[in-house]
Amino acid sequence: MTSADHQATHDAVKHSQRHEGPQKHIIVFIFSIILTAIAFAAVIAGGVNTAFTVLFLLLMAIIQVLVQMGYWMHLKDRGHMMPIIFMIGGFFVAGTAIVTALYWVWW
Amino acid sequence: MAHAHSVKRHKGLMDWLTTVDHKKIAILYLLAGGLFFGIGGIEAVLIRLQLIKPMNDFVSAQTFNELITMHGTTMIFLGVMPVIFALMNAVIPLQIGARDVAFPFLNSLGFWTFLFGGLLLNLSWIMGGAPDAGWTSYTPLSTTTYSTTHGVDFYTVGLQIAGLGTLIGGINFLATIITMRAPGMSFMRMPMFTWTSFITSAMILFAFPAITVGLVLLSFDRILGANFFEVSNGGNPVLWQHIFWIFGHPEVYILILPAFGVISEVIPTFARKRLFGYSSMVFATILIAFLGFMVWAHHMFTTGLGPVANALFSIATMLIAVPTGIKIFNWLFTMWGGQIRFTSPNLFAIGFIPTFVMGGVTGVMLASAPADFQFHDTYFVVAHFHYVIVGGLVSGLLSGLHYWWPKMFGRMLNESLGKLSFWFFIIGFHLTFFVQHFLGLMGMQRRVFTYLPNQGFDTLNMVSTVGAILMGIGILFFLINAIVTAFKPKGVADDPWEDGRTLEWAIPSPPPEYNFKQIPLVRGIDALWKEKMAGNKGMTPAEPLGPIHMPSPTILPFVMSVGIFIAGLGFMFSKEDFSNSFMSLIFNNWIVVIIGLLITFGSMLLRSLYDDHGWHIEVEELDEEGVKA
Amino acid sequence: MSTTHAETVDGALPHEPEKATLEGRNKVLSFWLFLGGEAVLFGTLFATFLALRNQTNEGPTANELFSFTTTALATLILLVSSLTSVFAVQAMHRHNVAKLRVWLIVTVILGLGFLGLEIYEFSEYVIAEKFGMTTSAFSSAFYTLVGFHGAHVAFGVLWISVLIGQLFKKGLTVVTAPKVYVSAMYWHFIDVVWVFIFTVVYLLGKVG
Numbered sequence: 047m048t049s050a051d052h053q054a055t056h057d058a059v060k061h062s063q064r065h066e067g068p069q070k071h072i073i074v075f076i077f078s079i080i081l082t083a084i085a086f087a088a089v090i091a092g093g094v095n096t097a098f099t100v101l102f103l104l105l106m107a108i109i110q111v112l113v114q115m116g117y118w119m120h121l122k123d124r125g126h127m128m129p130i131i132f133m134i135g136g137f138f139v140a141g142t143a144i145v146t147a148l149y150w151v152w153w
Numbered sequence: 154m155a156h157a158h159s160v161k162r163h164k165g166l167m168d169w170l171t172t173v174d175h176k177k178i179a180i181l182y183l184l185a186g187g188l189f190f191g192i193g194g195i196e197a198v199l200i201r202l203q204l205i206k207p208m209n210d211f212v213s214a215q216t217f218n219e220l221i222t223m224h225g226t227t228m229i230f231l232g233v234m235p236v237i238f239a240l241m242n243a244v245i246p247l248q249i250g251a252r253d254v255a256f257p258f259l260n261s262l263g264f265w266t267f268l269f270g271g272l273l274l275n276l277s278w279i280m281g282g283a284p285d286a287g288w289t290s291y292t293p294l295s296t297t298t299y300s301t302t303h304g305v306d307f308y309t310v311g312l313q314i315a316g317l318g319t320l321i322g323g324i325n326f327l328a329t330i331i332t333m334r335a336p337g338m339s340f341m342r343m344p345m346f347t348w349t350s351f352i353t354s355a356m357i358l359f360a361f362p363a364i365t366v367g368l369v370l371l372s373f374d375r376i377l378g379a380n381f382f383e384v385s386n387g388g389n390p391v392l393w394q395h396i397f398w399i400f401g402h403p404e405v406y407i408l409i410l411p412a413f414g415v416i417s418e419v420i421p422t423f424a425r426k427r428l429f430g431y432s433s434m435v436f437a438t439i440l441i442a443f444l445g446f447m448v449w450a451h452h453m454f455t456t457g458l459g460p461v462a463n464a465l466f467s468i469a470t471m472l473i474a475v476p477t478g479i480k481i482f483n484w485l486f487t488m489w490g491g492q493i494r495f496t497s498p499n500l501f502a503i504g505f506i507p508t509f510v511m512g513g514v515t516g517v518m519l520a521s522a523p524a525d526f527q528f529h530d531t532y533f534v535v536a537h538f539h540y541v542i543v544g545g546l547v548s549g550l551l552s553g554l555h556y557w558w559p560k561m562f563g564r565m566l567n568e569s570l571g572k573l574s575f576w577f578f579i580i581g582f583h584l585t586f587f588v589q590h591f592l593g594l595m596g597m598q599r600r601v602f603t604y605l606p607n608q609g610f611d612t613l614n615m616v617s618t619v620g621a622i623l624m625g626i627g628i629l630f631f632l633i634n635a636i637v638t639a640f641k642p643k644g645v646a647d648d649p650w651e652d653g654r655t656l657e658w659a660i661p662s663p664p665p666e667y668n669f670k671q672i673p674l675v676r677g678i679d680a681l682w683k684e685k686m687a688g689n690k691g692m693t694p695a696e697p698l699g700p701i702h703m704p705s706p707t708i709l710p711f712v713m714s715v716g717i718f719i720a721g722l723g724f725m726f727s728k729e730d731f732s733n734s735f736m737s738l739i740f741n742n743w744i745v746v747i748i749g750l751l752i753t754f755g756s757m758l759l760r761s762l763y764d765d766h767g768w769h770i771e772v773e774e775l776d777e778e779g780v781k782a
Numbered sequence: 783m784s785t786t787h788a789e790t791v792d793g794a795l796p797h798e799p800e801k802a803t804l805e806g807r808n809k810v811l812s813f814w815l816f817l818g819g820e821a822v823l824f825g826t827l828f829a830t831f832l833a834l835r836n837q838t839n840e841g842p843t844a845n846e847l848f849s850f851t852t853t854a855l856a857t858l859i860l861l862v863s864s865l866t867s868v869f870a871v872q873a874m875h876r877h878n879v880a881k882l883r884v885w886l887i888v889t890v891i892l893g894l895g896f897l898g899l900e901i902y903e904f905s906e907y908v909i910a911e912k913f914g915m916t917t918s919a920f921s922s923a924f925y926t927l928v929g930f931h932g933a934h935v936a937f938g939v940l941w942i943s944v945l946i947g948q949l950f951k952k953g954l955t956v957v958t959a960p961k962v963y964v965s966a967m968y969w970h971f972i973d974v975v976w977v978f979i980f981t982v983v984y985l986l987g988k989v990g
Contacts, residue, residue: 068872075865082857082980089985090850099989107981111974118868119970128331129814132358136818139359139399139446140825146395147829150450150458255808320819328812332804358815362823370830370926379915379922380839381830387837387919396826754940761944764957 074117081110163706171706173257174666178264179242179561183554185268186235192275193227194628196220201585201621204614207606217602218285219304223278225288226308229404230315231271233546237411238264238322240553241350243561245326247657247664248344250335250673250680255328257704258760263321265714270315273721277307284308287600289397290371292382292390297375303725309372310721316361316368317717323357326350335656336695337675341435344655344679345428346553348435349414352442353407359446360403367396376728391456398449406445409541410438412549413480416502419556420484422652423499424491427679430483437476437483444473454525463522470520477513481506496650497571501552504579505545512540515590530600533593539586543624551578551631556650558635563643563663570634578627584620588613654679659692667701670694670775700769707765713756720749795877799959806960813964817971824975827930828982831923835987839918842911844987853984856899857976860935863892864973867966874962879954882962886946889969893939900932924983931979934972941965 085106088099116122121130163171172178200220203211212220246254254260277283284304286295295305330351334343343351371393373379380386382393421428428434450458450466458466484506493499515537519525528534551574558566592613597604604610648658659681660669671694677683684692723745731737739745796802800810835844870885904925907913915925942965948958 068869071865071868071872075861078861079858082854082861082977085981085985086850086854089988096989100986103981103985103989107977110977114864114970114974114977118864119967126814128811132327132355132815132818133821135355135359136821137825139363139822140828142446143363143396143399143822143826143829144832146399146450147392147833150462151389151392151395151833153457153459255812324812324815324819327815328808331811332808358819359822362819363826366823366826366830370922373915373922373926377915379926380837380917380919381834381922381926383919386916387834387839388922389833389837389919392830392833396830399826758944761961762948764952 175242179239182235182239189231193232196224201618205618214602219283222284251333262710263318267318269714269718274311292393306725309368313368320361323354326354345417346414349410353410364400398452402449403445412546415549415553419502423494426491429486437479440476454522498552498556500575505548508544531593532589532597536589559645559649574627574630581623654682709756716752800963802956809960827927831927834919834923837919841917842913859896867969
């Protein structure tokens with residue numbers, strides 16, 4: 047464990063010795079603000095078919111969440127296979143619960 | 154380099170309250186599991202005594218309801234879960250070549266939280282009545298309208314706390330297996346018990362939060378007057394059923410998978426052959442876990458989900474027979490042509506196979522929605538799930554306990570007593586539950602406290618009760634065996650079964666607190682067997698001899714769990730009308746809850762503020778202990 | 783395990799101090815596992831809310847209650863706080879403890895602002911609109927879902943405050959760094975849940 051550990055640490059340092067700047071994260075922030083604004087605007091404007099609005103809002107939310115998890119929580123970085131597997135697992139079970147609540151609770 | 158941290162060594166009771174050693178926590182889990190298993194077993198015998206003859210009045214209907222509720226809840230959450238965790242704690246770090254789990258502190262916290270949750274639930278017997286709405290606590294039966302005592306509050310709060318402990322344990326084992334494996338032990342070289350425990354832990358992680366929410370909703374309905382399941386205010390009882398079974402069905406696979414793992418360790422050892430189809434075993438385990446999350450609504454066919462949902466869940470349920478069948482055949486092919494030794498662990502393992510198959514077959518019968526409309530809530534269902542949980546899981550656990558007992562305690566269990574307990578257990582088991590299939594098909598309803606004579610139920614119920622007593626005698630023999638063994642001197646060999654294949658048999662029994670003096674290098678599946686076949690005396694070390702860093706013992710997990718326990722009690726009785734003004738002052742103003750939470754969060758704060766530097770075992774000490782062992 | 787200590791006395795802090803020790807890496811990984819479980823927890827709460835969203839029991843409906851202004855303000859506060867916690871982690875990677883502390887303090891202040899707004903919102907509903915926990919199935923589901931999120935924010939505020947104190951006392955080490963990183967993960971996750979809350983609860987509540 048010891049030598050492998052040290053090797054891994056040294057590799058990690060070499061790979062990411064350059065410090066990333068804040069630009070990328072500010073872009074993600076602006077992108078999130080825009081997605082949020084579009085979602086609010088779609089609801090305030092109204093007039094469009096409800097089913098379409100619902101799908102559109104969910105799409106905006108999912109894109110925003112994916113971008114934030116990728117960049118701000120570093121899921122897009124190397125060495126995040128296990129976190130990705132377990133997050134997908136969590137969202138999958140959450141999704142089954144939600145689908146159930148929508149279709150199989152009232153009839 | 155090595156810091157000479159002084160460490161306070163505790164003795165006696167304090168040692169057990171403060172330990173963070175996975176091997177000692179395993180024994181704590183086993184003791185707690187044994188206690189609750191005993192309570193649940195006594196409840197089972199009382200249920201069977203009530204049903205021994207028609208129109209019996211041995212217990213009242215209300216007591217009977219409490220007995221069946223507590224029997225189910227205790228056995229599932231407090232009886233078999235901790236025994237599974239006992240085996241996982243005792244074995245996994247050893248099988249993967251680690252010195253401890255990833256988070257020794259959390260390991261201890263998980264145990265104490267579980268224990269205090271279980272104690273809270275069982276306090277209900279002496280504090281105004283046990284829960285009486287069945288282990289599934291279906292609404293509206295479990296709402297304040299129909300269940301007026303605090304019983305169901307003990308259920309919601311007690312299970313909440315115990316569930317928290319289980320979740321902590323699950324996360325800890327996931328991290329341990331992902332990051333603490335010895336060099337060379339890739340995922341596809343892990344022993345099957347570690348694999349199934351890994352998958353079980355993942356299922357715990359995804360299933361327990363659902364019941365957490367369910368229990369929150371139910372306790373809010375009962376205590377805070379919320380309306381989740383209150384039809385008159387817009388609630389919906391079917392929602393509870395969904396949430397319960399989204400958790401509940403994965404839960405039964407959480408229970409059975411470690412038993413599959415035990416069987417996959419015991420059978421190859423005593424057949425002196427490697428496990429047949431290792432990778433298909435892994436694949437089947439993962440597939441069972443995935444399908445386990447996709448079939449919960451087969452418990453709800455009779456609620457009227459409609460033909461589309463019923464068909465989907467029927468088919469998904471039947472599909473589970475495929476990976477399970479793969480496992481059964483793999484075990485049979487492992488034994489095929491092997492030099493089988495019928496030791497007590499192997500007897501339980503071999504008994505497991507046909508018994509579990511019978512439970513599986515009735516499972517496929519129940520999966521058919523139209524047939525389920527007939528079987529639902531009859532003794533056919535009771536027979537089915539006792540075949541998989543008792544005939545399957547408990548057999549598997551007894552097999553594992555007999556198998557790893559020498560590793561955990563350094564003493565061999567008596568083989569004759571072991572075999573005696575096996576025969577009493579398996580014969581008693583089939584007598585108890587085989588006849589219940591027919592009782593169910595004849596229309597005997599489950600959860601009803603008595604039945605009328607001359608419906609053809611009388612003889613079969615008598616047989617069932619006699620079987621239950623025989624099964625109880627089998628368990629008593631196991632207890633006697635454990636007690637007798639405790640008085641024998643320690644000192645079994647590293648590999649007492651002589652055909653051990655995995656890493657735990659490469660170190661002394663019981664292992665020293667650091668497990669491995671040097672972390673071993675793993676060169677294949679069945680790491681120890683591979684070295685044996687290569688003619689080596691033991692494992693090749695992967696590191697030079699050096700000082701070993703150990704975590705410090707701490708009382709904080711115990712204190713944190715006491716805090717949660719106090720807060721739980723406070724929450725349950727927050728709306729109670731007390732005649733005593735002091736009691737109403739501290740309970741009705743949430744003071745007890747606040748005190749409990751302060752204790753818990755205060756301990757968390759202490760843990761965060763004061764770093765645990767741990768301590769070191771120096772090389773000289775290692776050599777001394779090496780001589781002693 | 784024996785390496786844990788060797789690395790703390792190494793002198794120079796590595797670029798990503800949160801991943802310098804096995805203990806630190808274990809913490810980050812396990813926190814991800816925990817968040818997987820949290821996803822199921824909130825998923826089930828969302829499921830409950832979605833099942834009961836129209837069960838207003840003749841009490842106020844979502845459309846009558848919610849205001850765009852409060853929701854937008856809360857969203858903005860939480861989104862900015864998520865960005866400031868990113869800056870905190872970036873400062874940590876540069877070993878700039880002073881900046882790290884400042885960004886964490888800003889995050890805590892924004893978190894408190896969010897909580898204040900939520901308490902104001904809830905008290906408006908309870909007092910002015912007569913919309914309490916017991917009003918309807920919809921109200922129970924609303925308060926439980928949004929309240930669980932609010933409780934997470936409150937815990938996060940307390941947690942990060944404790945960490946700020948530790949950074950003043952102990953500075954940035956391989957022991958404190960994983961704690962900061964993990965608390966930032968937690969904070970982002972709270973923001974992620976809020977994205978779904980403002981979409982599913984508030985905006986879809988307005989759509990009907």
